[in-house]
Amino acid sequence: MTMTPHTLPAPADAGRAPGEAREIDEAIAFNGVGMTYSTNGGRPRQVLDGVDLRLARGEFTALVGRSGSGKTTLLNMVAGLVDPTSGSVTVMGRRPRDARPHLGFMLARDALLPWRSALRNVEYGLELRGVPKAERRSVALHWLDAVHLRHAERLWPWQLSQGMRQRVALARTWALDPDILVMDEPFAALDMNTRQSVQQRFVDLWQSEEHRTVLFVTHDLGEAIALADRVVVIGGGRVVEDLKVDIERPRDLPLITLNRRYEEIYQHLRGRIG
């Protein structure tokens, strides 16, 4: 079953026929992806069963679903950390492992390296990719600046608050200038106030440039609708809903929850998640 993105309340728009040439505008493609984990002694556990999903370039897609629904597994496939047991995943038309240079990666935990200063944490990805020192330093400073942390460049991670740490992680991700941002509950570990300010910073960054493709996993439906162009619900190992969020940009996060459309979409998706 292939689900095409649609908008509320109208039923699905025409969508694209399967097999149509889409090399140009397609960032990520899941083709009949299945995943079965073998368990120790027990019966193999099937997490994903035939997921078909195509993410256009520049599209911001949120994956939602109950915990254990396989959202993070899908994301790990894009990062080339796990291979599907059936079907295939392509990223920018290539094998995920080969597409890693296009990828930025962000996790719930900031995963800052404690022995590097804030600045050198932002430089980390560039360093791994062999960018010369002077260049990576100036890029890192630019992005620290963009997340309002220029004053903290010399501090060690333990000296930063949770919100600051996640902003450093945001700068680290952006410093790589990735075509695709892969994010696994990046704001889940933050308290509500910090969360809102980091989310806003993130949305501002994303909206301020020609758009990067984002694949965003979250269990927070409100966050998914507020941030994304498209919300995909995963359930029972499949795509059970694929909905366009037709709320205009730029968006102002604290106010978006007052939007009537937001409320409608929220209620609809809640029903789909069950």
Next chain:
Amino acid sequence: MRTIDEPSLAPPEEREDVIGPTGAGRRRSLLSRETLIVRGAQLMVGLLLLGLWQLAASARWPEPVLARSPGQTASYLFDAAGSGELWSNTRATLKAVLAAWVLAGAAGTVAGVALGLAPRVERVLTPYLDAANAMPRIALAPLFIVALGINTSAKVALASTLVFFIALSGARAGVRSTDAEWLRLSTVLGAGKRQLFVKVLIPVATPAIFAALRLGLIYSLLGVVGSELISARDGLGQLIAYYSSTFRMEAVYGILLLLGLVAVTLNQLMGLAERRLLRWQPPADR
């Protein structure tokens, strides 16, 4: 809408959330006050111990033959320092201590990192390593002396058997403490195996390796002096053995004190290096 090119100064409220001391000046003055109190208390404890020693000596406790006063001990140290006996033997001991520490510390660290990265090999070798580490080293001393002769090599060999295992377990535990998320992130950002090793595993393991090497330095001293006590041509352990057999207890006490002083100095030096190398850790973890 904000753009990425806005001015670099963060709003003041965003500067508030810096945790912990960042002003080096304030921190230093706090530290020096704390240091002063600690040093003062240390001096008091030292004087108290000296007083107790003097009391025991004048009461000729616990055995007249053992009772020597701090004054007698001091005069031995003074004479021995003048004659050069103290210096040449201290040098001989320290030379062996450092040789064993460097050689076995390096070998143990490399082995520990390797075992940390190869769990299966570790499982195979663990019983052998445990057995080897449980051997009483003093029992090995005659073996080394016969094999290597009464010389520095024999001392180094004995001390190495202690240092090696300490360094090994430290490095192994250090490598194991790697956070899976760091590896996951680094891999996606493009790190190869070599980069993971150099940029993640080694820095992660550094605190544990350092703690082990610090402990290893003291054990190196214990191993060398132990070996010298059994049989040696020079060294502080050999001096202790000689003076014990002739019941010159003031000399024995003097040398033991000197050994204590050497141990404290070595430990302080390691502490200094550690603080510098691990300055990224929160103070409580250092």
